[in-house]
Amino acid sequence: MIGHLILRNAMHRPVRTAITVLAVAVEVMLVMIVVGLTSGLMYESAKRTEGIGADIMVQPPSASIFMAFSGAPMPISIGGKLLQLDYVHAVAPVLIQFNSVNGLDIVYGIQPDTFNAVSGGFVVRQGTELVGANDILVDDVYARAKKVKVGQTLHILEHDFRVAGIVEHGKGARLFVFMSTLQEMSGARDKASVFFIKCDRSDHTAAAVDEVHSLLPGYEVRPLKDFLSLMTSSSIPALGAFINVMIAIAVGIGFLVIFLSMYTTIIERTREIGVLKALGASKVYIVEIILSETTLLCLGGVACGIGLSYLVRMISLRIWPSLTILITPKWMLLSTLIAIVGGLLGAAYPAWLASRKDPVEALAYE
Amino acid sequence: MQNATKMILSAPVCSLVREPALEPILKTENLWKVYRTGKVDVPALRGINVEIFPGEFVSVMGPSGCGKSTFLHVIGGLAQATKGHVLLDGNDLTGMTDAARTLLRRHKVGFVFQKFNLLPTLDAYHNIALAQHIHGDGFDPHRFEVVTKLLGLSDRLHHKPSELSGGEQQRVALARAIISEPKIVLADEPTGNLDTKTSETVLALLRQLNKELGQTIVMITHNPEAATYGNRVLHMRDGIVVDGPAVH
Numbered sequence: 204m205i206g207h208l209i210l211r212n213a214m215h216r217p218v219r220t221a222i223t224v225l226a227v228a229v230e231v232m233l234v235m236i237v238v239g240l241t242s243g244l245m246y247e248s249a250k251r252t253e254g255i256g257a258d259i260m261v262q263p264p265s266a267s268i269f270m271a272f273s274g275a276p277m278p279i280s281i282g283g284k285l286l287q288l289d290y291v292h293a294v295a296p297v298l299i300q301f302n303s304v305n306g307l308d309i310v311y312g313i314q315p316d317t318f319n320a321v322s323g324g325f326v327v328r329q330g331t332e333l334v335g336a337n338d339i340l341v342d343d344v345y346a347r348a349k350k351v352k353v354g355q356t357l358h359i360l361e362h363d364f365r366v367a368g369i370v371e372h373g374k375g376a377r378l379f380v381f382m383s384t385l386q387e388m389s390g391a392r393d394k395a396s397v398f399f400i401k402c403d404r405s406d407h408t409a410a411a412v413d414e415v416h417s418l419l420p421g422y423e424v425r426p427l428k429d430f431l432s433l434m435t436s437s438s439i440p441a442l443g444a445f446i447n448v449m450i451a452i453a454v455g456i457g458f459l460v461i462f463l464s465m466y467t468t469i470i471e472r473t474r475e476i477g478v479l480k481a482l483g484a485s486k487v488y489i490v491e492i493i494l495s496e497t498t499l500l501c502l503g504g505v506a507c508g509i510g511l512s513y514l515v516r517m518i519s520l521r522i523w524p525s526l527t528i529l530i531t532p533k534w535m536l537l538s539t540l541i542a543i544v545g546g547l548l549g550a551a552y553p554a555w556l557a558s559r560k561d562p563v564e565a566l567a568y569e
Numbered sequence: 570m571q572n573a574t575k576m577i578l579s580a581p582v583c584s585l586v587r588e589p590a591l592e593p594i595l596k597t598e599n600l601w602k603v604y605r606t607g608k609v610d611v612p613a614l615r616g617i618n619v620e621i622f623p624g625e626f627v628s629v630m631g632p633s634g635c636g637k638s639t640f641l642h643v644i645g646g647l648a649q650a651t652k653g654h655v656l657l658d659g660n661d662l663t664g665m666t667d668a669a670r671t672l673l674r675r676h677k678v679g680f681v682f683q684k685f686n687l688l689p690t691l692d693a694y695h696n697i698a699l700a701q702h703i704h705g706d707g708f709d710p711h712r713f714e715v716v717t718k719l720l721g722l723s724d725r726l727h728h729k730p731s732e733l734s735g736g737e738q739q740r741v742a743l744a745r746a747i748i749s750e751p752k753i754v755l756a757d758e759p760t761g762n763l764d765t766k767t768s769e770t771v772l773a774l775l776r777q778l779n780k781e782l783g784q785t786i787v788m789i790t791h792n793p794e795a796a797t798y799g800n801r802v803l804h805m806r807d808g809i810v811v812d813g814p815a816v817h
Binding site for chain 2 (some may be wrong): 204205207211212214215259284302474475478479480481482483484485486561562563566
């Protein structure tokens, strides 16, 4: 009976219902897109790093797991020492630069022979591998997103590069240049940001990690199979706080909209509340009606919000193909919970107010 | 004041034959209700003593502002008395908490209002069923059928209030009031919003409910003709009953 009543109430004011549902949907979408975007970027970055095919990654002491933030403080000569370790098959030094011209990109400075030895080489879709000092390789996702063609000039890091080839994505970065060129440009002669190590056998990874630790005490030595699990929002200082702030804003929106909607509703339905009281409806019964209606509106908003999130993701990926927005069941569930809790909090005061209405005054309400 | 509040014994409009041992379903003793408006106390009821017995159909008449509606609200447990006692089916409402009065209304009182007060979002069927749901004993299809048939609503059940005439809406309100078999039905100007012909139909139905189902009814009305449908009339003035308070 309550179900029927709240459904009829919701349908009685379709515009109010639609606006409330839409507001909750925006709340859910905001949470899912913000979280999906941040985790998607990290996931995608981690997958690309894993895709290099290395077994171990070596960084200087206290370096961030986000390699673009770490500069280039390691002498490249370390690579030679690493190569002499028992279980090491190949070592690829990489200089990483963060480019903010025409978008945000990570550029890998590589030595093609060592990088290919570790990664198994690029799959070239168009053009060739790096040949000249000013050549650049772009991956297919970047090429599609920026409409880049082989042979064109690309202005990156305040430098003009010639696009030598378009390669398959998934090898660490989306842009690759000669390491020597990048070292020259960034004043990091003979320096590298990271060493990728390929072991002679995958099951020797742990032993190789121990060897590197012995050789380079204090350095960050990470097996790449663990890399994906390390790339979480908690790995970036303030990112967790940023996500929490966005969630708080979303909950705030939901709270205020539901509060306003249900407050207006109970004012509008004052006489009906009086009738319910005259019929003997208890305070709990009236609170139950208000909160059930809120839950219904929130669930409608959640359903629309999830749909809206997929729509926004679809549109975003059309506009920016290199973006990754992860929509996961975990966050669908959390967004649902956030929307319902925010909504119920917003409806709590109006529900309490309704339950305390004086029946005689309520029945006389015009 | 004492003279005014004193019970005035008079003959009922229609004589009732009642067993001497019959207990009143409703009894008020020196019932007062005082409203506070700003710093001024406004007494709406000023010491009412009445007894209403099971199966009676009592009309309450009086000029506007004499306290009829307040009387109805207090005896129906919608408002708390300021002083005195209201005994409804043996339960004293005066000392009751809001929750206890709610429970009492749910099980013992049915209300009918001048403005019908049906829930606009529900059809007639659900407006009536809602009362049963709140009552808590579950849906009784037999009772539902008997009541809706008696009130001639069988073919109007799936219409919303906005699709029903005033008379039909009041019949739905009547059905809602009696569906849970209350001890007493309190009707506040049930024909106040109806034309003469429809009023007669509704009043006839009230009388039919009283006669056929033995439903105790207290009806407030301005209309002397409407009052004659009851078998006793109470006249109120300035918060007191001035005529016909009890049957002996």
